[in-house]
Amino acid sequence: MTKKNKDVKILTCRVVLFDLDGVLVDSIANVERHWSEWARRHQLDVTHVLSHIHGRRTIDSIPELAPALPAELEARYLNDMQTLDTRDVVAMPGAKELLNQLAPEQWAIVTSGPATLARARLRAAKLPLPRFLISGNDVTKGKPHPEGYLKGAAMMNADAEDCLIIEDTIPGVEAAHAAHIPSIAVGATYPHTEPGKADLWIPSLALLHVVDSEEDEIALAVSE
Structure with missing residues (x-):
């Protein structure tokens, strides 16, 4: 799912599964x-x-x-x-731009919070609501257990190898690893200076861009 193209890192997948807080919204x-x-x-x-x-x-x-x-x-x-109370809840840098580049059937949110809270934060941050949202109330075991991400993949009719998870915390990345789904850790919450289970760390979602999108594959470029 990762390759180099003229020194630009390219990630390929069919479905992107986003965590919410710290990834799409700054709460x-x-x-x-x-x-x-x-x-x-x-x-x-x-x-x-x-x-x-x-x-x-x-x-x-x-x-x-x-x-x-x-x-x-x-x-x-x-x-x-x-x-x-959604005061101080805003979109993370690059979140709106990245979501606008994806079709509704290409992405979903897997969050530890309840669905009502997730939707309230998305509205406060002026971000689009996903077609599919897996909340903490939809699972019996929360992150770092992989149940949420496995449900997300199943809901999107995708195999684990067809997905890419974007997370910002150790429990989230551990959940991705346990689900056998590649992951990107983003932002300062995840300790990128320590050994971890994320496939890639980037400081900001603003460095991630869709460069090609077809029905069965999304190509994402990571800016250096």
């Missing part, structure tokens, strides 16, 4: 504001909480952070608050 300020308020309300260490939430379902993080609390109730509260 970091919003997420950390709500989680920080939640942590302070329950007298938890804010720094510790914020280091354990990214790339995972809320329902999976809470039992580890506060095992005495009712996880489902607290997760619903946090997700509802973030759905109602």
